[in-house]
Amino acid sequence: MMLERGSIADRYAAVRAEIDAVLRSLGRPGTVRVVAVTKFQPRTCVQEALAAGVESVGENYVKEAEGKLADLPVRKHFIGHVQTNKARRICELFDIVESVDRIEAARALDRAAATQGRTLPVLLQVNISPTERFGVRPEAFDDLLAGARALEHLRVEGVMAIAPAGVPQVQTMRAFETARACFERSGGKVLSLGMSGDWREALAAGSTELRLGTAIFGPRPAKEAIR
Numbered sequence: 001m002m003l004e005r006g007s008i009a010d011r012y013a014a015v016r017a018e019i020d021a022v023l024r025s026l027g028r029p030g031t032v033r034v035v036a037v038t039k040f041q042p043r044t045c046v047q048e049a050l051a052a053g054v055e056s057v058g059e060n061y062v063k064e065a066e067g068k069l070a071d072l073p074v075r076k077h078f079i080g081h082v083q084t085n086k087a088r089r090i091c092e093l094f095d096i097v098e099s100v101d102r103i104e105a106a107r108a109l110d111r112a113a114a115t116q117g118r119t120l121p122v123l124l125q126v127n128i129s130p131t132e133r134f135g136v137r138p139e140a141f142d143d144l145l146a147g148a149r150a151l152e153h154l155r156v157e158g159v160m161a162i163a164p165a166g167v168p169q170v171q172t173m174r175a176f177e178t179a180r181a182c183f184e185r186s187g188g189k190v191l192s193l194g195m196s197g198d199w200r201e202a203l204a205a206g207s208t209e210l211r212l213g214t215a216i217f218g219p220r221p222a223k224e225a226i227r
């Protein structure tokens with residue numbers, strides 16, 4: 001069971017131990033990257049997470065990340081919607097962008113990365129949920145993959161997807177399988193599936209990375225509560 005109380009360090013240790021146990025039960029060797037999703041969490045909580053051993057954090061909003069993460073020694077994942085007019089800031093602030101879902105976003109990030117003289121690792125976000133606004137539809141994935149691969153300053157490392165929430169497990173699994181099929185065609189190494197409510201199913205589907213918010217931090221504060 002997930003702990004509802006206790007410190008960030010307690011919850012992080014508990015969920016890591018559970019993840020290791022599930023990996024063992026699946027007979028999957030190796031490790032899985034846990035990205036601590038810090039959206040709406042204050043900087044003090046992010047610092048607490050780093051002290052507890054968190055090595056990667058995920059943020060959805062550029063503006064929020066600017067004040068909170070910029071100077072912290074941690075691997076930063078952008079997991080929010082990529083607005084083309086924010087591409088430059090995203091590229092300056094983050095180590096990897098997980099949410100490239102259309103060629104315009106890929107091109108804007110490519111230009112930003114070129115300006116900064118770097119190659120930006122990205123994941124392509126696939127839409128596997130009727131309630132999710134963003135993500136490329138699975139039928140259009142191959143076109144986006146080809147387009148993004150042709151860009152000199154991006155490196156496509158795999159696939160990210162968000163499963164439908166509150167559906168039967170069999171539906172979650174089916175959605176994850178769709179994302180996995182795209183991932184296999186991508187030739188990448190990173191499959192970012194799984195959040196606090198569905199990470200077990202994600203591991204069963206072969207996810208190599210989990211994005212965990214509430215499992216580590218507890219319930220999220222309202223957005224207005226920040227700053």
Ligand SMILES: *Cc1c(COP(=O)(O)O)cnc(C)c1O
Binds near residue numbers: 060162195196197215
């Ligand atoms: C908020 C968010 C998460 C974390 O959600 P939890 O259910 O709190 O674990 C993961 N991925 C994305 C893209 C998110 O926006």
